Amino acid sequence: MSRRQVLAAAGGTGLLAATAGSAKAATTRRARAATGDGTPEQIHLTWGENPTNSVVVSWASPGESVRARVRIGQRVIPAEARSYTDGINGETVWTYHARVGGLRPGATYVYNVTADNDANAADPFSATFRTAPEGRAAFRFTSFGDLATPNTQWVLSYGQSAYAVAAVESFQPLFHLLNGDLCYADLNPTEQPDVWRDFGNNNQASAANRPWMPCPGNHEVEFDNGPQGFTSYLTRYTLPDNQVPGLAGRWYSFRVGSVLFVSLDADDVVYQDAGAFVAGPAALTPAASTGNPPIEPGTSFYIRGYSGGAQTAWLERTLAAGRGDQSIDWIIVQMHQCAASSSATGNGSDLGIREEWLPLFDRYQVDLVLNGHDHDYERSFPVRGADAGAGTEVATGAAVNTLRPHPVTTTDNGVFDTSWGTVHLILGCGGTDANLDDYGTDTADSKRQAKVFTRADRPALSSTPDVYARAAADAVEDAIWSAKRDTSTGYGIAVFDVHPDPDGFEGQTSITVTQYHAVGADPVNPATGAKGAPTPDYTEFETFRLVRPRSS
């Protein structure tokens, strides 16, 4: 079926029968970077305020677009233009956002994206998407974080990130959760817009067909790009409104079926200092056109506490409303940094999240927390409450209270009732070239061990003259909450199938979770030293089921 036939079949409403098949595959268009080139690229969808009837189509163009717009059937929806000028290299980035409302639940639509100065105006970019179903319906979503780009000229980029996008498409989820550290533009500070561009064009192969819902990670924090460094991130994404003045887009919630999804910015609460950083010995000097002064060695962009408690207050309101709503069974949190990770070569766990948010997750029975940050896969037992006195300071061996999450069971039988405790999943397994699937072990007792940040690791002079470094986590604990770790690869994708009706469990709803992993994709396996290469081959690592009573 040609694109025109698809559009004809769609008729005046743009509604495309679910059985009609997809329109032509999204194609990457690397348009020339010339002033006045309004050719759409980096096309991606996010949910609107209500996923049953609204999406947002967002894109960028090399130059300023003229009359940027989306067409759905006979409807033409003008896009809102948002641009910014990168604070380091002075490049202006043009983005466009069309809010498409008034859609039918559970329906498939074909759309196209164009502008008067679109080089492809005769045959503009076209794709399809599906709205969320209404009521307690079954659906599938997928998740990973730490994606990077396939362009290996960029720091942390790797070919697996293209296969990871293809993996999302292969599972045909309703939407995808992208758990922060999107492309590591901050690690390529003089070329940030180009890194974002490679990221956007790589993702388009999936994100133009289904919403990709992101949260910020530490690498979205960029020098000279706004009060928290999020200008690039926030300009490119239009996200559900959190109704907190001045802090839109940093965190939000949305609902699909009987699940409330809560997306948080853990940069606001973690102790770890891991945002933009100039190690030295040279300063980072922004382009003269920006008017920004050199950023001296030893400077890091540390934003802990930036919301002044507004995010936590919003979280409590949102969780309370969600648990009070009898049509919501599940609460799933997405955030980048980890409360429960035992990666040895990665970052580890952070006491800031444990102090600030785990008590709320306990009080309101958050079922599942999806993270990134550590480039591996790890699953916790359901946890509730905290064990005091379980931590040891690395430097001195002194006891330190890490508020170790308390597992409500340590029997790994594949079925967990999350009304008794929250399961944490580390999914930093997207596509970076730094696989970190090497996990901690306490050499004294051979138990699993986690590193924990209990204080800020602000930059300090290293042993190399004029070069600064940020220290690793300052404490360790026996990770009795750790249930499963994938030691075979740092790459994978988690697939979640929500079953709203009781199926074999009296009066309970369930979510089946399957982790698929890309064995052999690690550039270097940290355990064996074996070299690998990117692979499209994702196979099952493990399946487990979460259950809980229906709310009604």
Ligand SMILES: [Fe+2]
């Ligand atoms: Fe991270």
